[in-house]
Amino acid sequence: MIEFFKLYYEHLPAWWPQIVPAIGNTIGLTAGAYMLAVVLGLILAVGKTSKIGPFRWFCTGYIEVVRGIPSLAILFLLYFGLVPLGIVLDAFTAGFIGLGLSGSAYIAEVFRAGLEAVHKGQREAALAVGMTPFASFRYITLPQAIRVVLPPLLNMLIMLLKDSSICSLISTPELMLRAKDLASEYFLPMHVYLLIGVLYFALAFPLSLLAKMVQKRMSSSRRVTE
C-alpha cells in the first residue's frame, strides 16, 4: 500500500505540469459545449411547442434522433465522417460541437418540461391583465419555469463534464487523453487512471452538491408559493 503511494510521490512532479493544462481544456470544452447545448436546447424546446408545422417536425425529429444515438457515434461522424465530404474539423472543435449537439436534445426536453410545468392559466391571466406576450413570458412564465429547470440543468452540466472524457477517443487534447498518454508512457495505468478519476470527481462533486442545494431550495420555495 505504501509502495503504491510512493509511486505517486515519485511521478507527480513530472505528471502535474502536463495534467494542469489538460484540466483547463476539459473545463473549456465542457463550458463551450454546455453553452452551445443550452442555446440550441432553448431553440429546440420552443420549436417543439411551436405552431409552425415544419419547424416543429424538424425539432421533434432532431430531439428523437439525437437522443437515440450515442455521443461517441456523433463525435466519430463529425470528426472522421465529414472528412470524405471535404469538411475537416480539428479534434477540439469536433468535440465541442458534438457534445453540444447531443446535449442540446436533452436540454430541450428539460426546458420543455419546465415550460409545461407552468399552468396555462398563468399566461392567460397575464395576457388578460394587459401584458404583452413577451412581458408575460419574461415576468410570469420564465421565473416559474426556471425553478423547475435549474436543478436538471445543473445535472446536465455534470453529465457533459463526464461525457467530455469520451472526446479523448477522437484525440481531443483533454484530461482523459492526457491520462492515456501518461498511462502508456509510464506504464502505470492503475495510478494514472485513479488520479484522473479523483480529478474528475473533484470537478463533478461540488457541482453535484450545488445541484442538490438548488433542488432543495427550489422545492421549498415552491411549496411556499403554492
Added chain:
Amino acid sequence: MFDLAQTIYFSKVLMIGAVMTVKITFGALIIAIIVGFIMAAIRTYSKIRLLEIMVNIYVEIFRGIPPLAQLFIIYFGLAYAGVKLEPATAAVLGLGLIGGAMLTEVFRSGLNALHFGQREAALAIGMTPMMALRYIIFPQATRITLPPLGSYAIGLLKDTSIVSAIAAPEIMFYARNLVTSTFQTTLIYILAALLYFILSFPLARVVDRLERKQRAWT
C-alpha cells in the same frame, strides 16, 4: 460513391457487434438493478449509520467519475494489479456498477414515494421484513420506478459504445475496424448511428408510454 453491396456487407458486420451490444446492455442492466435495489433498500431501511454512509460514498463516487475512466481503471488498472478481465466482462462489470449507483437514486425515490405506513402495516399483520418488501413495497415501487428505469436502460445502451475503447467487440468496435480497412468513414459511422437508433427508438417509445400512463395514475 454509394455501393449497395458494400453497404450490405458493412451492415452485416455491424450486426455482429449489435448482438454484443445487446448482451453487454442486458448484463450491465441486471447487475445495475440488483446492486441499485440492494443499495436503495439499505439507504431507506437500514438503521446502521455506517452502512448508509458507505452506500452514499459508493453512489457519489460512481456518479462523479466518467464511465470511460472507470472502465480504464477496471480493465487496464486491474490488469496491472494482476487481475486480467475479458473486455466484455470488464464492460459489463463497469457499466453495471455505474448503473447501480444511478439506480440507487431511482429506487430510493420509488421506495420513499410509498407511505411508511404500508410497511408498518405489513409488519403489523406478521409479515417478515423480506415479505413486506417482496409483496407490499416492491409491486408498488415498480410502478413509480419503471419509467426512469427505462430511460436509464436507453442511456446504458448508448453508453455501451464507449466500451469499444477497451476493445469489447460491439457495434462501435466493428465500425472502427471497418473504417481502418476500408476508409469509408461517412457511410460506416452513419450505419452505426442508425443501428443504435434502431435499437433505442422502440425502447424510447415504451418509456414514453409508461410515463404517460404514470401521469394518468397520479
